[in-house]
Amino acid sequence: xxxxxxxxxxxxxxxxxxxxxxxxxxxxxxxxxxxxxxxxxxxxxxxxxxxxxxxxxxxxxxxxxxxxxxxxxxxxxxxxxxxxxxxxxxxxxxxxxxxxxxxxxxxxxxxxxxxxxxxxxxxxxxxxxxxxxxxxxxxxxxxxxxxxxxxxxxxxxxxxxxxxxxxxxxxxxxxxxxxxxxxxxxxxxxxxxxxxxxxxxxxxxxxxxxxxxxxxxxxxxxxxxxxxxxxxxxxxxxxxxxxxxxxxxxxxxxxxxxxxxxxx
Amino acid sequence: xxxxxxxxxxxxxxxxxxxxxxxxxxxxxxxxxxxxxxxxxxxxxxxxxxxxxxxxxxxxxxxxxxxxxxxxxxxxxxxxxxxxxxxxxxxxxxxxxxxxxxxxxxxxxxxxxxxxxxxxxxxxxxxxxxxxxxxxxxxxxxxxxxxxxxxxxxxxxxxxxxxxxxxxxxxxxxxxxxxxxxxxxxxxxxxxxxxxxxxxxxxxxxxxxxxxxxxxxxxxxxxxxxxxxxxxxxxxxxxxxxxxxxxxxxxxxxxxxxxxxxxxxxxxxxxx
Ligand SMILES: Nc1ncnc2c1ncn2[C@@H]1O[C@H](COP(=O)(O)OP(=O)(O)O)[C@@H](O)[C@H]1O
Ligand SMILES: [Mg+2]
Numbered sequence: 001x002x003x004x005x006x007x008x009x010x011x012x013x014x015x016x017x018x019x020x021x022x023x024x025x026x027x028x029x030x031x032x033x034x035x036x037x038x039x040x041x042x043x044x045x046x047x048x049x050x051x052x053x054x055x056x057x058x059x060x061x062x063x064x065x066x067x068x069x070x071x072x073x074x075x076x077x078x079x080x081x082x083x084x085x086x087x088x089x090x091x092x093x094x095x096x097x098x099x100x101x102x103x104x105x106x107x108x109x110x111x112x113x114x115x116x117x118x119x120x121x122x123x124x125x126x127x128x129x130x131x132x133x134x135x136x137x138x139x140x141x142x143x144x145x146x147x148x149x150x151x152x153x154x155x156x157x158x159x160x161x162x163x164x165x166x167x168x169x170x171x172x173x174x175x176x177x178x179x180x181x182x183x184x185x186x187x188x189x190x191x192x193x194x195x196x197x198x199x200x201x202x203x204x205x206x207x208x209x210x211x212x213x214x215x216x217x218x219x220x221x222x223x224x225x226x227x228x229x230x231x232x233x234x235x236x237x238x239x240x241x242x243x244x245x246x247x248x249x250x251x252x253x254x255x256x257x258x259x260x261x262x263x264x
Numbered sequence: 265x266x267x268x269x270x271x272x273x274x275x276x277x278x279x280x281x282x283x284x285x286x287x288x289x290x291x292x293x294x295x296x297x298x299x300x301x302x303x304x305x306x307x308x309x310x311x312x313x314x315x316x317x318x319x320x321x322x323x324x325x326x327x328x329x330x331x332x333x334x335x336x337x338x339x340x341x342x343x344x345x346x347x348x349x350x351x352x353x354x355x356x357x358x359x360x361x362x363x364x365x366x367x368x369x370x371x372x373x374x375x376x377x378x379x380x381x382x383x384x385x386x387x388x389x390x391x392x393x394x395x396x397x398x399x400x401x402x403x404x405x406x407x408x409x410x411x412x413x414x415x416x417x418x419x420x421x422x423x424x425x426x427x428x429x430x431x432x433x434x435x436x437x438x439x440x441x442x443x444x445x446x447x448x449x450x451x452x453x454x455x456x457x458x459x460x461x462x463x464x465x466x467x468x469x470x471x472x473x474x475x476x477x478x479x480x481x482x483x484x485x486x487x488x489x490x491x492x493x494x495x496x497x498x499x500x501x502x503x504x505x506x507x508x509x510x511x512x513x514x515x516x517x518x519x520x521x522x523x524x525x526x527x528x529x530x531x532x533x534x535x536x
Binding site: 057059077079081082083085087089091092093094095102103106107134136150151154 | 430431433434435436437438439440441444448449452453456528529530
């Protein structure tokens with residue numbers, strides 16, 4: 001067995017609220033992402049999904065527990081990971097091509113080579129011809145594509161994606177999901193994908209992890225998705241196995257969603 | 265679809281053009297009414313031209329001053345003072361603002377002093393600066409500096425404090441070190457705030473120079489205005505004001521262009 005790309009062991013993360021209390025966001029998080037697999041985390045809003053991703057990225061140290069990446073403990077930023085944040089992160093004062101090549105430029109790649117690479121990535125995500133625009137001149141979906149290119153250009157071994165498509169309309173979203181699967185199949189990356197959309201999680205992943213509602217959320221369900229690959233997002237939902245697993249996860253997820261609402 | 269849109273777009277453009285024409289006409293009309301009324305009032309003695317002069321005299325005087333070159337040396341001195349005040353004030357304000365924005369402890373320690381200095385009505389400094397730096401240009405530069413400094417200081421400080429955390433995190437995740445974060449996020453983000461105060465700081469640099477000259481100098485537009493005032497020459501006072509206003513307008517247009525260039529990533533012009 002090869003070393004997993006990411007491993008969390010009994011991770012707990014607390015926050016200090018403005019009033020000085022300790023708020024436990026997540027606890028008892030154990031997860032393993034074998035190299036090259038696609039794992040999703042699903043859970044109700046505010047349950048700590050982004051927190052887990054920040055811990056894996058090394059942006060937030062865990063309060064307790066251990067974070068491993070490719071067999072080594074993570075201290076400081078996790079250099080194996082590329083992170084697509086939930087928020088918009090393109091630099092508004094840089095053109096799209098300059099945004100996409102940033103990771104290479106900061107690694108000392110010559111501006112000519114970096115630009116060439118960035119252009120070819122922009123073509124892959126369907127943004128050829130938009131190189132010299134500024135982010136505010138693109139639509140939300142186009143900015144997300146540019147962000148994907150910006151993250152992937154440095155060739156991360158683990159891709160962390162925080163609800164990347166949640167702000168998109170249904171059509172754009174399906175196209176982008178397909179593209180993501182394509183990009184992932186062509187590379188050897190692992191993906192840790194956050195979503196609150198169960199349908200999306202099942203369609204894309206090898207494994208779906210279900211997070212309970214907070215405070216102190218933990219993983220309360222693990223479901224292997226054994227639908228054949230390569231998958232086509234347009235038809236995957238019609239496969240017999242899909243509905244079966246969907247029903248199974250949903251019955252458990254629904255209880256968690258109800259708990260979240262009951263708490264409010 | 266395309267064809268049916270076209271006439272709609274054309275009428276919209278025609279409407280916009282018509283509207284612009286109306287606005288311009290009304291603007292000209294206002295100027296004509298005010299200047300014409302003023303002129304007429306002084307001609308008929310309804311307005312006392314000793315106190316208010318009259319537009320035709322003011323225009324003639326301004327033209328004369330420019331043609332003979334009488335005012336041009338003064339203008340050069342005033343602009344030179346404003347320029348130094350602007351450059352030095354911006355550099356110092358930017359540097360201190362950046363430092364205090366980055367180092368929390370310094371910001372907390374200096375907070376009351378900065379509030380105090382900013383609350384001080386700056387005009388009272390002018391006489392002191394005259395004593396310290398003399399009647400030459402240094403005292404005006406120093407005075408303009410105190411005005412520009414705080415404008416730039418506050419916008420830089422705000423700019424550094426308001427840097428979007430997520431942009432910093434993203435650049436770090438892309439492999440950026442401290443210097444990369446500084447170069448690609450902190451400086452451009454702060455520069456936006458500084459540029460947005462460009463109009464105000466340029467204006468204050470000129471105000472500093474003119475007010476400084478007015479209070480004590482041997483050259484400069486402010487000095488000419490003060491001199492005319494001393495001889496009850498209201499025409500001279502208004503002529504000085506008119507020339508100054510025109511020059512500031514031209515500078516403001518130039519600042520507009522610079523701002524548009526520097527903040528082009530914010531503009532919608534190139535959208536298709
Ligand atoms: N920096 C922080 N300080 C205090 N509380 C935080 C912070 N970040 C997140 N939280 C809290 O932790 C919980 C989980 O947040 P998050 O991971 O963003 O949830 P999700 O991404 O699942 O919507 C929320 O209740 C949130 O308010
Ligand atoms: Mg989140």
